[in-house]
Amino acid sequence: MSMRTRYVHTNLIAKDWRALAGFYQQTFGCVPVPPERDFKGLDLDAATGLRGAALRGVHLRLPGCGEDGPTLEIFNYSVLRERAQPAVNRPGFGHIAFLVDDVRAAREVVLRGGGRAVGKIVTLTVATGARVTWCYVTDPEGNMIELQSWSEPAEK
DSSP states (O other), X not given: OOXXXXXXXXXXXXXXXXXXXXXXXXXXXXXXXXXXXXXXXXHHHHHHSOSSOEEEEEEEEOXXXXXXXXXXXXXXXXXXXXXXXXXXXXXXXXXXXXEOSOHHHHHHHHHHTTOEEOSOOEEEEOTTSOEEEEEEEEOTTOOEEEEEEEEOOOOO
């Protein structure tokens, strides 16, 4: 059975949601979508299965998606669990990706903003002959980001 759907948001749980939201605004041009969220109480407990939780944060409009496009939701819980080191091959959600004009320049902007490099910049040719240049970096809290740019196949 199929249902009508529309992609709405991706959530990141942050240690410091304001700082992480600032990174995505300054680095990728994400724009806040008011209001800031501040939830607590029995309904949040029921939805999350956590007792006494408080949740604060913001939605950021992703670049290039328009006014009704999906958002990056950056929240913080009042009590956080430790997490394993990020890895590109860990099962589950792996990364978010941004299309950029220049991967090398975008990588430098991420690094200056507090992110870190994960591997090297590479260029691969896909079956159509188009080439994708890409790399992985992290945001300041260790969430994986892919930076990519594409070029069409050369005319013969």
